[in-house]
Amino acid sequence: MHPIIKLVSQRLALGLLLLFGASALIFGLTEALPGDAAQAVLGQSATPEALANLREEMGLNRPALTRYFEWLGGIVQGDLGQSLTNKLDIAESIGKRLGNTLFLACAAAVVSVPLAIFLGLLAVRYRNRWPDKLISAITLTTVSIPEFLIGYVVIYYVSVKLGWFSSLAMINDSMSFGQKLNAIALPAFVLTLVVLAQMMRMTRAAILNLMQSAYIETAELKGLSNFQVIARHAFPNAISPIVNVVMLNLAYLVVGVVVVEVVFVYPGMGQYLVDSVTKRDVPVVLACGVVFAAVYIGLNMVADIVSILANPRLRHPK
Amino acid sequence: MSDTLLKVRDLKIGATVYPPGEKPHDIEIVHGVSFDLERGKVLGLIGESGAGKSTIGLASMAYGRGGVEITGGEVWVNGRDILKSSHGDIRNLRGGEVAYVSQSAAASFNPAKKIMDQVVEAAVEHKKFSRKEAEVRARELFAKLGLPDPDNIGDRYPHQVSGGQLQRCMTALALCPEPDLVVFDEPTTALDVTTQIDVLMAIKEAIRDTGVAALYITHDLAVVAQVSDEIMVLRMGNTVEYGSTDQIINNPREEYTQALVSVRSIEHEEKQPTAEPLLSVDGITARYKGLNFDVLHNVNVELHPGQTLAVVGESGSGKSTLARVITGLLPPRDGVITFAGRKLSPDLAGRSREDLRELQMIYQMADVAMNPRQTVGTIIGRPLEFYFNMRGAEKRKRIVELLDEIELGEKFIDRYPAELSGGQKQRVCIARSLAAKPKMIICDEVTSALDPLVADGILKLLLDLQKIEDVAYLFITHDLATVRAISDSIAVMYQGRVARYGPKSQVLSPPFDDYTDLLLSSVPEMHLGWLEEVVAHRKMESAGN
Structure with a gap:
C-alpha cells in the first residue's frame, strides 16, 4: 500500500476515535452538573413526585451508560434529539444556524487567509524594515483588543457615524447572496482582524526559518529576485506549519465566533448556544458541543492530512 | 579584447563577529587577494577552513554569505567591475554569467521541487533559453555527466536520487544557462572516495566539453591537482603561493605548501596480536526497528589490548551500526560480544557501570558532543565524579593532568567549548573519554570534520596516548590514509559484511578482492594524471552509482 494512503487512513481513524472521546467527555460533563433535564423543565419549585414522574417519562432513571449510547446512536443517525424549551427537532435548528455560521466563517476566511499569507511574505521580504514592523504592529494591536470591543467600535464608527453598513447582521432565506454579504460585512471584518495576526506571524516565522537553508542560497545565486526566492522556494516548504495555524484559526472562526455573533445579533450557532445555556436546554447544549467538537477535530485533521501530502518524501517514496 | 574572464584585484572581505562576552566588532577575513582567470581555464583555490576560499569564490558573484561583506578591491567579470554594478545587473550575473556548485547538493536542492x-x-529566468530548449539542454547535460536514465531523472525529487547523482545534477544546474564561469565549492568533499572519482571525472569532462572556466575550491590538494590549470594556496585570508598546478605539486616554494603536499607523515609500526583479545565480536547480525532487512550480516572481528582495529567502509556499509551494537545502543538479532573476558549484555540497560566505564566513545562532531554551557573543567570532571567519586582538589589535579596529556594545559580549564578551535574541541572529548580510564575507546570518524594538518595532530596524540594509557581503539573511518597511519588490524566493510579482515600489512598488500582494490585505488594521489589512470583501470563500479 502507498505510505500516504496508510498515513491518511490512520489520521482519519484517529480523528473518529477522538470525536468519540469528545462526545463521551461532553456527555459526562453535563451529567456531572447538578440538576438534569427534568429539573430544568419543571424549574426549582417542582415537587419531588412531579420530578420523579417526568424522569420516568423521559427515561432519565436508566443508567448513564445506556443513555449515552442511545444518544450516540441517535447522533450517528442524524438525530440530535428534541429541544426542551420549544420541542423542535435540534438537528433541523442546528442545520440552518450552522449554515449561517459557516457562511460567516467562510467569508472571513476567504479574506483573512490569503491576506495573512501575503502580509507574512511581505514581512519576510522587508524583514526588520518599516513595512515588517508596521504589519506586525497593526496585526498585534488588533489581536490584543477583545473582539467585542472591536465589534462595538466598528459599529459605532462604520454603521452609526458613517452609516455604510447595518449594525445588525440579520440574514434570512429571502435575501440574495449580495444582500447577505452586505449584511455580514461588519462581523466578517471583525473576525478577520481577530485571526489575521496569528496566521501572518506564523507565515513570517516559518518562512524566515527556511531562509537560512542552503537551497535558498542556491536560489539567490541563480539571480532570482527576493520575492521569487521567497514565494517559489521558501513558501512550498513552509506549507505544513502554515496550514496548521490556518486550520486552527478556521476552527476558531466556527467555534469561537460566539461573542461576535452576539454583538451583531447574527442568527448562527453562537447565538443558539448562548440562548440554550441561559434556558438550561441541556440537549441543545450537548448537540452544539458535539458539532463544535466535530468541526474542530475535522479541520485539524485536514491540516494533518495536508501536511502529509505537502511532504514530497511521503508523496514520492524512493 | 583580452581573454581574461575574471580579474580580481586586492580583494578585501570583512565580517561582523559576535564573540561571547564581548561587543560585536568588524574583522577582516580576506586581506587583499589578486588573481586572473582566463576563459576556459580552471583555477584551484586551496586552503584549510578559515582560509577564505569559499568567501573569495562567492565574491566573484558579488555575494556575501551571512554577515560577510566585500569591503575593498575590484572584481572584474567580462570587462566590468561587478562591485560597482547595479542590483539588476548583479541578478543577471548570478546564474547567468557565473554559476555556483555547493558542497552539499543534498541541502542545496529544494526538497519540494x-x-x-x-x-x-536560472536559464529560463535569464531568458537564455525557453523552457523547452532548457529542458533539452538539461537532458544533454544529464547524459554528459553520466547520470542514469537522463531523459527522466529530471522528473524525480531530490530525495529520490543518491548523493553522488545529486552532486552531478547540481553541476548540470550550474551549466544549464551556459555560464562563462562556474564556482565549484568543495563539490566532492561530502562524497565517498569511490563516488568522488566518478563525480570528479564527470565535472572534469563537462568543463572540457563546454569550455567553461571554473574556480575549483577544495581543501584537498590531491583532488585539485587533477582538475586545475593553476592553483592558489590560501591561508587565513592571504595568498601563500600562486602558480601552475605542476609547479605547486612538484616544486612548492613555500613551507606551508610543502606541509600540505607532504601531509600524512605518521609512521606507525604494526603490533603483533596478543594471546587474549580484549573485544571479540562473534557472528553479529543486526537490523534497525522498522526495517525489513539486516544492516549487519554475521560480523566477526577481534581487538587486542592496547591496539587499534580500523573499521573502514563507505557510507551505508554498516560501520557505525557496528559501533552502536558494541556500545549496546542497538541490541543485535544474533551473535555475542565478549569484552575483557566477560559476555556483554546486548542492550545498554543490562550493562554494569564498570562495563560503561571501560568502553568509552569519541564522536565525529566534537561541537555537539559537548554541552556548550559547561566549561572544559566541568566536562572532563564529570566522568571523574561519576565513576571514581572524585571531588575538590583531587578532581582538579586529575583534570589538569588530563589537560596536560592532551597538550592543552591548565589555562583551558575555565574555557567554554565555543572558545575552542575544532581540533581543541576534539582534544577535550578525548580527555573526557580518557578520564574514565577505559580499556577501549570507539572513535567514530573523529578526524573527518578536521583540516588535514589538525587531523594529523589528533592522530599523533591518539597514538601517544595509546602508549601511555594502554588503551585499545576501535577506529571507524572512511579515510584510508587515516587507516594506514593508525591501525594494527583492519576490517573492510561493504554492504553490512566484512569484506576483508586481518593485520594491516596483510590487508593492505595484494592480491586484493575487487572491493578493497576499488577502495584503495580511489584515494586521490598527489600526482598529475592520476584521475585518468585510475578510471582506466577500474574493475568494479562504485556503490554510489
Whole structure:
C-alpha cells in the first residue's frame, strides 16, 4: 500500500476515535452538573413526585451508560434529539444556524487567509524594515483588543457615524447572496482582524526559518529576485506549519465566533448556544458541543492530512 | 579584447563577529587577494577552513554569505567591475554569467521541487533559453555527466536520487544557462572516495566539453591537482603561493605548501596480536526497528589490548551500526560480544557501570558532543565524579593532568567549548573519554570534520596516548590514509559484511578482492594524471552509482 494512503487512513481513524472521546467527555460533563433535564423543565419549585414522574417519562432513571449510547446512536443517525424549551427537532435548528455560521466563517476566511499569507511574505521580504514592523504592529494591536470591543467600535464608527453598513447582521432565506454579504460585512471584518495576526506571524516565522537553508542560497545565486526566492522556494516548504495555524484559526472562526455573533445579533450557532445555556436546554447544549467538537477535530485533521501530502518524501517514496 | 574572464584585484572581505562576552566588532577575513582567470581555464583555490576560499569564490558573484561583506578591491567579470554594478545587473550575473556548485547538493536542492524545475530555472529566468530548449539542454547535460536514465531523472525529487547523482545534477544546474564561469565549492568533499572519482571525472569532462572556466575550491590538494590549470594556496585570508598546478605539486616554494603536499607523515609500526583479545565480536547480525532487512550480516572481528582495529567502509556499509551494537545502543538479532573476558549484555540497560566505564566513545562532531554551557573543567570532571567519586582538589589535579596529556594545559580549564578551535574541541572529548580510564575507546570518524594538518595532530596524540594509557581503539573511518597511519588490524566493510579482515600489512598488500582494490585505488594521489589512470583501470563500479 502507498505510505500516504496508510498515513491518511490512520489520521482519519484517529480523528473518529477522538470525536468519540469528545462526545463521551461532553456527555459526562453535563451529567456531572447538578440538576438534569427534568429539573430544568419543571424549574426549582417542582415537587419531588412531579420530578420523579417526568424522569420516568423521559427515561432519565436508566443508567448513564445506556443513555449515552442511545444518544450516540441517535447522533450517528442524524438525530440530535428534541429541544426542551420549544420541542423542535435540534438537528433541523442546528442545520440552518450552522449554515449561517459557516457562511460567516467562510467569508472571513476567504479574506483573512490569503491576506495573512501575503502580509507574512511581505514581512519576510522587508524583514526588520518599516513595512515588517508596521504589519506586525497593526496585526498585534488588533489581536490584543477583545473582539467585542472591536465589534462595538466598528459599529459605532462604520454603521452609526458613517452609516455604510447595518449594525445588525440579520440574514434570512429571502435575501440574495449580495444582500447577505452586505449584511455580514461588519462581523466578517471583525473576525478577520481577530485571526489575521496569528496566521501572518506564523507565515513570517516559518518562512524566515527556511531562509537560512542552503537551497535558498542556491536560489539567490541563480539571480532570482527576493520575492521569487521567497514565494517559489521558501513558501512550498513552509506549507505544513502554515496550514496548521490556518486550520486552527478556521476552527476558531466556527467555534469561537460566539461573542461576535452576539454583538451583531447574527442568527448562527453562537447565538443558539448562548440562548440554550441561559434556558438550561441541556440537549441543545450537548448537540452544539458535539458539532463544535466535530468541526474542530475535522479541520485539524485536514491540516494533518495536508501536511502529509505537502511532504514530497511521503508523496514520492524512493 | 583580452581573454581574461575574471580579474580580481586586492580583494578585501570583512565580517561582523559576535564573540561571547564581548561587543560585536568588524574583522577582516580576506586581506587583499589578486588573481586572473582566463576563459576556459580552471583555477584551484586551496586552503584549510578559515582560509577564505569559499568567501573569495562567492565574491566573484558579488555575494556575501551571512554577515560577510566585500569591503575593498575590484572584481572584474567580462570587462566590468561587478562591485560597482547595479542590483539588476548583479541578478543577471548570478546564474547567468557565473554559476555556483555547493558542497552539499543534498541541502542545496529544494526538497519540494522536481530536479528539472530547479535545473532549468536560472536559464529560463535569464531568458537564455525557453523552457523547452532548457529542458533539452538539461537532458544533454544529464547524459554528459553520466547520470542514469537522463531523459527522466529530471522528473524525480531530490530525495529520490543518491548523493553522488545529486552532486552531478547540481553541476548540470550550474551549466544549464551556459555560464562563462562556474564556482565549484568543495563539490566532492561530502562524497565517498569511490563516488568522488566518478563525480570528479564527470565535472572534469563537462568543463572540457563546454569550455567553461571554473574556480575549483577544495581543501584537498590531491583532488585539485587533477582538475586545475593553476592553483592558489590560501591561508587565513592571504595568498601563500600562486602558480601552475605542476609547479605547486612538484616544486612548492613555500613551507606551508610543502606541509600540505607532504601531509600524512605518521609512521606507525604494526603490533603483533596478543594471546587474549580484549573485544571479540562473534557472528553479529543486526537490523534497525522498522526495517525489513539486516544492516549487519554475521560480523566477526577481534581487538587486542592496547591496539587499534580500523573499521573502514563507505557510507551505508554498516560501520557505525557496528559501533552502536558494541556500545549496546542497538541490541543485535544474533551473535555475542565478549569484552575483557566477560559476555556483554546486548542492550545498554543490562550493562554494569564498570562495563560503561571501560568502553568509552569519541564522536565525529566534537561541537555537539559537548554541552556548550559547561566549561572544559566541568566536562572532563564529570566522568571523574561519576565513576571514581572524585571531588575538590583531587578532581582538579586529575583534570589538569588530563589537560596536560592532551597538550592543552591548565589555562583551558575555565574555557567554554565555543572558545575552542575544532581540533581543541576534539582534544577535550578525548580527555573526557580518557578520564574514565577505559580499556577501549570507539572513535567514530573523529578526524573527518578536521583540516588535514589538525587531523594529523589528533592522530599523533591518539597514538601517544595509546602508549601511555594502554588503551585499545576501535577506529571507524572512511579515510584510508587515516587507516594506514593508525591501525594494527583492519576490517573492510561493504554492504553490512566484512569484506576483508586481518593485520594491516596483510590487508593492505595484494592480491586484493575487487572491493578493497576499488577502495584503495580511489584515494586521490598527489600526482598529475592520476584521475585518468585510475578510471582506466577500474574493475568494479562504485556503490554510489
